[in-house]
Amino acid sequence: MTTSVTPDADVIGKRSEHLYFALRNPKVVIGLTIVIGLLLLGVIGPFFLNNDPNEYIGPKSEGPSGDFWLGTTYFGQDVFSQFVHGLRSSYLVGGLGAVIAFAIGLSVGFTAGYRGGIVDELLNMLTNVVLVLPALAVLIVISSYLEVRGVVSQGIIIGLFSWPWVARAVRAQSFTLRNRDYVDLAKLTGKRAPQIIIKEIMPNMASYLLMSVILLFGGAILFAAMLDFIGLGPTNAVSLGTMMQQSMAWSAxxxxxxxxxxxxxxxxxxxxxxxxxxxxxxxxxxxPKLREM
Known part of the structure; x- marks a missing residue:
């Protein structure tokens, strides 16, 4: 008597295997611990603070103490309060920028790679146009024209200019996978293009897509920090970048x-x-070839 393994069981088995090796990998464990730890501080911390991050509440330029854990600014603002709120803003910009860039890149890449032909040529041309644009310069120009700059608007702007490399990579992978036997079989069963992309092609790119999101997230945080540091950060919020910009502006x-x-x-x-x-x-x-056994 033979036992058959369903595709779903195979997918679950691979997920369990990946989770097992991820929990054993020190790089993954240490990296995620730091990222999640700072995220929790940014999300939960503000609820335990009684003062506004820009409020003048203490003596000026006081070093770290029991009353002010990270000291005070040149104007008497609590640096720890600014730091906690800044973490929240930076994570929000990074997350929003990454989600928008990932969604656009995924849509353009899969559509171009799976459809091919004139659709691929048009989308590839659009991708190349955005790719050759000096993204930082465009972001600076757009941000400088906004009268009120917020965390959300900054995340949206960054996301709209960060997707081309994801689109090109997804397009290249889709070209390879669209001619596989399981994709042809799905076509014969009457599945439509979106179903085939989501159920047949995307699962085979899951690992690459996950790592792309991580890179987009980190890139969005860096982009935001650069804009903040040159004075184009949020005008109605505190971020890690605006903290550095203010400290440098006042000769800290x-x-x-x-x-x-x-x-x-x-x-x-x-x-x-x-x-x-x-x-x-x-x-x-x-x-598997890179795993440390």
């Missing part, structure tokens, strides 16, 4: 107020670096 480095600019700089480096480490670890998890 020369005045020795290290507690004003070091925490946000370390946090940005830790988040982006941890995302990169996580990505490397996931590559080892999904590629």
């Amino acid at each position: 480095l020369h005045l020795g107020l290290w507690w004003w600019f070091v925490p946000p700089g370390v946090a940005i480096t830790a988040i982006v670096g941890s995302l990169y480490i996580t990505n490397v670890g996931l590559d080892e998890v999904f590629n």
